[in-house]
Amino acid sequence: MVLNDCLAPIGRLGMAVVLLLAYPLFKVIYNLYFHPLANVPGPPSWSASRFPFVWALLKGTIVHDIEKLHRRYGPILRIAPDEVTFSKPEAWTDIFQIHPDHQQFLKDPIWWKRQPGQPDSLLSAINPESHARIRRLLTPAFTPRALRAQEPIVQRYVSLLIERLHERVSEAEDGKGVEIDIAPWFNYTTFDIFGDLGFGESFNCLQHSRYHPWIALLFNSVKAASFVAAARFYPLVEFLLMKCVPPSLKKMQMDHYQQIVDKVQRRLNWELERPDIMSHVINKNGEIGLPIGEINATFMILTTAGSETTATVLCGTLNYLVTYPDKLAILVEEVRKTFHSGDEITLEAVRNLPYLNAVISEGLRLCPPVPWMLPRRVPVGGDTVCGTWLPGGTPVSLQVYSLNRDPAYFHSASSFLPERWLSEASTDPNSPFFHDERRAVQPFSVGPRACMGQHIAWAEMRLVLTKLLWTFDFEAIEGKKLKWEELRTFLLVEKKPLEVRMKLRSISG
Template sequence: MEAALLKFTLPTMAGAVLLSLVGYFLLRAIYNLFFHPLKDIPGPKSWSATRLPYIWALLRGTFVHDIQKLHRKYGPILRIAPNELTFTHPSAWNDILQSHCGRPPFPKDPTWWTTQRVHTEGLLTALNHETHARMRKALTPGFTTRALRSQEPIIQRYVNLLVERLSEMIDSPSSGEKDNKGVAKAEVDISPWFNFVTFDIFGDLAFGESFHCLENSKYHPWVAILFHTPAMATKVAAARFYPWLESALFKLIPPSLRKMQQDHWGQVVERVAKRMNYEVEREDIMSPILRGNTKNEMSLDDINGSFMALVIAGSETTATVLTGMMNYLVQNPQYLRKVTDEVRGLGDDGREITLDSLRELKWLNAVLTEALRLCMPIPWILPRRVPDAGGVVAGVTLPGQTLVSIQAYAMQRDPNYWRSADEFLPERWLPDASKPESEFYTDKREAFQPFSMGPRICLGIHLAWAEMRLITTKLLRAFDFEAVDGKRLEWESLKTFMLVERKPVVVRMRHASH
């Protein structure tokens, strides 16, 4: 009889538990739809009722594209989860990211920025405003325009090596070929080469030693591991919305993945320690930190945690923009010719091409700015939390603890803000475009903040512009580029896992014909 009772009780208990869970989630969904303080904000009911559609979009890598479609349907203020809104309203940049009288900027959401268990807090992950300000003060001297002048020889050396390696590919019997006039040419996936040069530059500037990617024409093993980091971070963040799931997932992480995390952290610690233990004759990013550290501005853990994130932020992001730019240029040869003619007009007087000589080139800057608009390496500003006292974003009063984010990808392709929003049109950034007679006069340039804004504006903005200008200039001076039929990449098809996924951008290259 006890056995029969047990057989009856277990299914009944399981059914009761299941029914309770279903009832709980159903009641939560009803509350979120009809009684939540954000109930009147536009958005799809399925996203407003539960976090699940949001998480599914994250895991599939379609988040920015899904949100773009929803913004076009529902408008510039969109509810994408029970307690989260996204904005494509230009004023959101200032409302969310800037400091205002009487309150600091909205703090970062710990769901995304709390460090993983094997890591320590750094500049990008610091949630406390005072901690972030202290670290940034110590790091800033290595990223100023003044510092850039002393770092220029390092940047020039690796860009020249990039040109040398690509020249070798064109002339190589194994990878190169000749056209019907006997001119050497080669089909090259240009995407990894942008990574090679930006990672080598940052490695040398940060650690006193490059990753030797250009030297060996392949990724350093550690750099290869870094490409998995954003996707892993996205999955961790998705799990954090359900703490019980996060705890379970950490227990299920295979030993190989745990070792990858530990090796990644170990590489940072080793390279930082090595750089700190020897003197260098030239200024680099680490030099002012070491001088300032006599005042205890940054602990060793602060330095390790900061440089772990800066390796990606200072390399992969710039490479993404350059890749997108080249992809658009070869598919729009009229603009490729304009910027090529401009940069090939430099240096005719025998003077060296320098970073300063590139600052005022109209077409070069226009092409790179348009690439930044369409190929944002970080397509959305990760969520911030409205302070407990509440706040106002884009004219909407929000309760404390509401999550808010800025959808840069959607905003920078919004036809309400940009003429021919999805087209690559660099002339929108030429000086004449600001005149009333220009067809681009009504473009809302205040919607465009590619390096963010406020106290956490991109630290490496000057370095990024220097690299983009110099790399583009030297490549276009050295080579002729064209698209390869049947191998064109549609940028809008790329998935996003915090950063944009990388796929081959195959171009045909020849030595410059001039």
């Protein structure tokens, strides 16, 4: 009897251990065969556990891994036990647009919620009313009318870019040009432009031909954000991760944020005679229309969203142009026949160059600055996406990179062919691009959260490419060609050096 009493606790402990060990197996079986998403196509390993998704996210290969899975399993893909992603044009409407008698798909807090104790920003505001309140105040700063008033600022920094590059190219003595990694120069330009438009002061990257320390730290923080998001799928891991952050790293993060706070504060204390983005936050009485915390957080986000993304597309587009010299030659001819001097190159003058617009559209297709539209949540009660009913709370996302390169929607989908965007491609039934799903390419998203800055992004891309090609000749360097398809993604694209050979334009050009 005494022996039985002694063994009883051991038996209960053993049973607990067995149940603990068996739980993961039961969970896998449930996910594969009994989960509400069990009928959605996808690889068994990803459907059974969140781990393959997290591993791909941490490696930076998630965009390419999911593209391969889409090609195998189709445009509707289960990428985790409770998550579905899409590579269909209809997903833009079903997920991101607002429909009568349907609830809105809200941002997934796993990805979008603000850090504890931090204010909401334009990006992190999950509540539609909060987002609309912030957006309503900022929208006038990004209209075509506002852009016309901002043109002198944009022109100043693009001209400075040309001047700095001209200095380096002029150093070549053999007439063969110089080899330059042009990728950082695009970042210098776009960050300087936004610094002036947003805060009334540049980051001075072009002035000093190097990154401002704030921007250099920004690139590492974007990668770190992927790790933070991965940890949120495992609350205990997130808790331990937050506890293990060293004080020095916390201080670095605060210093990073404080630099934007200081820029905002200086701008609020200035009276500028020219309009900028911040001028729309301040009313006629000098009062700010948002809580100061929301302004700081929003302008920190806008600095990245308004700069890094545009630089990514410029980098990718020029990379494809030098890789496809026949397409580069067509664009150079259009630019140099249209303009007889650099002074003629204005935002209005470059707006309607057909081949330039086609080149940028193709660059946006193949090099989307945001390759993966992060998840929204299916509203309570469930809803249908691309003909598939999903239960409420299901995270759903759209794979831009996969969709834009899908042979089912684009002729020669992986090739850089700007001709697919010319008007005759959509009107001539004999064109190989006649059946291309051009509406599938939505680089600035759609719906109430579509990018406000698309007008200025287009203006910057047109002006930078036009002035570069009017001034310089470019060509690829054998053995140093950048393969865009091999770049990793940590929320944003991790760019590598784009080394090109540059020289002053030939007289015949």
